Amino acid sequence: MNAQCPECEGEVPVESGVLLGEILVCPDCGAELEVTTLSPLTLALAPREEEDWGE
Numbered sequence: 001m002n003a004q005c006p007e008c009e010g011e012v013p014v015e016s017g018v019l020l021g022e023i024l025v026c027p028d029c030g031a032e033l034e035v036t037t038l039s040p041l042t043l044a045l046a047p048r049e050e051e052d053w054g055e
């Protein structure tokens, strides 16, 4: 099963048991992608977590 990377439009391999909200990494561009819908499988760029400065 594959999904399309919204960043580079490359194919991202997705495991069959993938969960909503799971974070995947595009093998082509290295973008972090969040699973936003399962049917059809759609990926969106995950907000990149900057360094956590704490409280």
Ligand SMILES: [Zn+2]
Residues within 6 Å of the ligand: 005, 006, 007, 008, 009, 010, 026, 027, 028, 029, 030, 031
């Ligand atoms: Zn990509």
